[in-house]
């Protein structure tokens with residue numbers, strides 16, 4: 782078993798064009814969480830990813846809900862920065878979640894990657910990958926790569942060798958993207 786195989790992937794169709802309008806800065810805030818953002822148990826491993834997550838948590842109720850849900854499910858998610866390269870066929874994705882889970886007491890720890898510095902597209906991809914984390918955490922008995930693979934063979938569809946996609950992750954990504962489009966202000970954060 783290759784532990785680095787990708788379980789789930791970011792949509793290839795995410796466009797780089799989404800970057801520019803989000804940073805125009807001219808539009809007033811249309812919505813806000815109205816306070817400090819709480820990363821819960823999601824840990825971006827990069828300053829740009831942290832900024833994207835903070836921005837997204839201000840502007841997207843769906844993203845806030847996913848972060849809360851992960852913590853309620855005793856999940857921990859580490860998000861590294863960078864594109865995901867599918868080990869089997871070298872396809873490059875904007876994000877992915879590893880097939881690995883570490884169990885420490887009551888906590889299940891998951892590992893993903895998201896390509897940073899793509900504006901709102903990065904935030905939508907974070908939402909997509911966190912939805913996959915919820916899929917895993919909501920399933921009892923997932924304690925290793927084999928049980929993750931069994932889950933995705935059941936709930937997902939294989940898009941590339943060893944890489945699975947789900948309807949729910951796509952739906953979450955679209956919801957985040959829609960909320961971001963209605964709230965274009967990008968918060969400046971230094972988290």
Ligand SMILES: [Zn+2]
Nearest residue numbers: 789790791950
């Ligand atoms: Zn996916």
